Amino acid sequence: MVDVLPSYVADSWFTPTGSGAITSDASTGEPIAAVTSAGIDFGKLIRHSRDVGGPALRELTFRRRAAMMEALAAHLSEHKQELYDLSARAGYTQHDATFDVDGGIHSLLVHARKGKVELPDDTMLLDGEVERLSRRGSFVAQHVCVPLRGAAVHINAFNFPVWGLLEKLAPALIAGVPVIAKPASSTAFITYAVVRHIVDSQILPAGALQLICGGVGDLFEHLTGQDVVCFTGSAETAEQLRSHPTIVSQSVRFNTEADSLNAAILGPDATPDTEEFGLFVAEVVAEMTQKAGQKCTAIRRAFVPRSSVPAALEAIGQALSQVRVGDPSDPSVTMGPLVSLSQRTSVRAAVGQLLNAAELAFGQPDTVEVVGADAERGAFMSPVLLWCSDASRAEPHQIEAFGPVCTVLPYDSVDEIAELAARGEGSLVATLVTHDVDVARRMVADVAAYHGRLLVLDRTCGKESTGHGAALSQLVHGGPGRAGGGEELGGLRGLRRYLQRTAVQGSPDMLTAISGRWVVGAERHTDGEHPFRKYLEDLRLGDAVIAGPRTITLDDIDSFAALTGDIFYAHMDEEAARANPFFEGRVAHGYLLLAVAAGLFVEPSPGPVLANYGIDGLRFLKPVNPGDAVTVTLTAKQIRPRKGYGEVSWDAVVTNQDGDSVAEYDVLTMVANRPAG
Ligand code: NAP
Numbered sequence: 033m034v035d036v037l038p039s040y041v042a043d044s045w046f047t048p049t050g051s052g053a054i055t056s057d058a059s060t061g062e063p064i065a066a067v068t069s070a071g072i073d074f075g076k077l078i079r080h081s082r083d084v085g086g087p088a089l090r091e092l093t094f095r096r097r098a099a100m101m102e103a104l105a106a107h108l109s110e111h112k113q114e115l116y117d118l119s120a121r122a123g124y125t126q127h128d129a130t131f132d133v134d135g136g137i138h139s140l141l142v143h144a145r146k147g148k149v150e151l152p153d154d155t156m157l158l159d160g161e162v163e164r165l166s167r168r169g170s171f172v173a174q175h176v177c178v179p180l181r182g183a184a185v186h187i188n189a190f191n192f193p194v195w196g197l198l199e200k201l202a203p204a205l206i207a208g209v210p211v212i213a214k215p216a217s218s219t220a221f222i223t224y225a226v227v228r229h230i231v232d233s234q235i236l237p238a239g240a241l242q243l244i245c246g247g248v249g250d251l252f253e254h255l256t257g258q259d260v261v262c263f264t265g266s267a268e269t270a271e272q273l274r275s276h277p278t279i280v281s282q283s284v285r286f287n288t289e290a291d292s293l294n295a296a297i298l299g300p301d302a303t304p305d306t307e308e309f310g311l312f313v314a315e316v317v318a319e320m321t322q323k324a325g326q327k328c329t330a331i332r333r334a335f336v337p338r339s340s341v342p343a344a345l346e347a348i349g350q351a352l353s354q355v356r357v358g359d360p361s362d363p364s365v366t367m368g369p370l371v372s373l374s375q376r377t378s379v380r381a382a383v384g385q386l387l388n389a390a391e392l393a394f395g396q397p398d399t400v401e402v403v404g405a406d407a408e409r410g411a412f413m414s415p416v417l418l419w420c421s422d423a424s425r426a427e428p429h430q431i432e433a434f435g436p437v438c439t440v441l442p443y444d445s446v447d448e449i450a451e452l453a454a455r456g457e458g459s460l461v462a463t464l465v466t467h468d469v470d471v472a473r474r475m476v477a478d479v480a481a482y483h484g485r486l487l488v489l490d491r492t493c494g495k496e497s498t499g500h501g502a503a504l505s506q507l508v509h510g511g512p513g514r515a516g517g518g519e520e521l522g523g524l525r526g527l528r529r530y531l532q533r534t535a536v537q538g539s540p541d542m543l544t545a546i547s548g549r550w551v552v553g554a555e556r557h558t559d560g561e562h563p564f565r566k567y568l569e570d571l572r573l574g575d576a577v578i579a580g581p582r583t584i585t586l587d588d589i590d591s592f593a594a595l596t597g598d599i600f601y602a603h604m605d606e607e608a609a610r611a612n613p614f615f616e617g618r619v620a621h622g623y624l625l626l627a628v629a630a631g632l633f634v635e636p637s638p639g640p641v642l643a644n645y646g647i648d649g650l651r652f653l654k655p656v657n658p659g660d661a662v663t664v665t666l667t668a669k670q671i672r673p674r675k676g677y678g679e680v681s682w683d684a685v686v687t688n689q690d691g692d693s694v695a696e697y698d699v700l701t702m703v704a705n706r707p708a709g
Pocket of ligand 1: 187188189190191192214215216217218246247248264265266267268269270272273288289290291292327328432434460510515516
């Protein structure tokens, strides 16, 4: 008898009674746990997310939620060893486990760091700039994003029990939507351990995370258009789930990350004597053996110029002969078993189908030498390299052997590549190995439409490249067509799935109040104290200073040129400037205008403004000629409290004597808090 894995429902651990599907150690076949969700009230689960988790998360700002991810990362880092040890039971070597465990924690950190810098300390996210909708500017619009009011249901594949949980968790929680995680049964014991540590840390508010170990019961029946389902797994399951009547009738957002026949393409320039050839071989071998090839991103199709095929088969085979298959906890072992005996059966069956079109170039699907374990009891399998001389055969482009299997296919000219790669009908990633910039540009243009990510690998980036298979949190992960048509990660792009984008129309004053960002046309306060004399707590949106006019002289231009060394002809040479289609003669330097504007609006004595740390969105709109008089209007546009100070951005508009804008930009300053007492 083995223990049943508990689920985490409504902030309590719930252990179903009775039996469930047995998860076994991938190397020894020894039972680990029983997995069942019998007895879970799935309606309660959803209600808890809606009524408890959602409100608690929405109380916090985007930035505070991002900070929680940093705290979670720190907490989970203390428990890595336990997670590595559990991962070995799923067949992962230390290297495989690092990919999953450290990769997952790193994903939390990337989201946290990006969130802290790029997201507001607010509960509403602004999307894009204000749209002016009327002639006089009294009717404008702003797109805003707010969290959906439901739950994020995350269904994951077995092969990334830690990373899969965390890479989905971070964007949902930062967006403000509580998560119901459902790991694949075969590796749920690892996800369970992670969730237990998260719960113990007490970092997340009540209801923010629930866990289902086992099936999802009638969960889908309870979903509405405020919920989101993010599914990772096979195309077959994806199809079944996204056509569920509730998903269809309620327009439930559904993201799919499915399987794909990813490609690596050896460029025609990358002949066997080049560094690129070695990089290609290493990449194919790594993708075949890491996690025993059980990666959605693994290279399944290796396209090689026909003349290089013998050398490629030889080199890949040679490298594969060095692979030690066996007990994943043995440090000398470089490839562990598949996750289960049934998974091995599926992979062998897929190889059988592939062999209708291909021949074995390395390895046997049914025999393998195993180090430190029983070859019969564990789900061990040799890496299998196949060679298919006819690239037009359907099998290599359609059959996913989700294990250490790859097929080498020939091509005769670059013209064929796009068509061959596209036969996968949409993939997560492809690697192009070439040092020829023309080939690279052409291949990218031709194959990008069928891929979510492209790695262009050559001698320059080879050493530092993170490799074909690594889905990085900063970059989008997903692919069109067979790959599911979904998109995850991509920095903070992943948050959008959990947010409703709404166009809000109204007056500039209304939108200033709603959005927390001053909108052109809204009230300006110019009557009181100079805004640079105000501490953060005293500043209001719309506090402004109008300064000028100041006439720009030829002397100013000469002095500025002498000071800076900027003697570009348009500022210095009347005749040459006139010949320029944009100018009527010598014009002031744009940076002179910025400097003059600063001289006009600044309040010189020591005060709350601590520093100017940059300028955003600078545009010079009209030339300024000697004799023109400029005026600057500076308006407090956005006020963002930080720890111990605040960031204030100011809308700056420089106009000439005719009232025409000559320059527009945002000035970024740091402003002190009012001293205590
Ligand atoms: P799977 O059999 O499709 O299962 C995926 C998930 O769906 C598991 O959690 C599974 O739970 C659950 N599931 C299955 N039937 C369900 C149903 N009727 N209702 C609700 N949930 C259901 O895939 P897998 O074998 O775990 O993973 C391997 C596949 O995933 C490969 O094809 C691989 O290419 C793909 N994959 C894709 C990505 C990507 O990012 N694109 C990443 C990893 C893996 P149970 O285990 O409890 O059945």
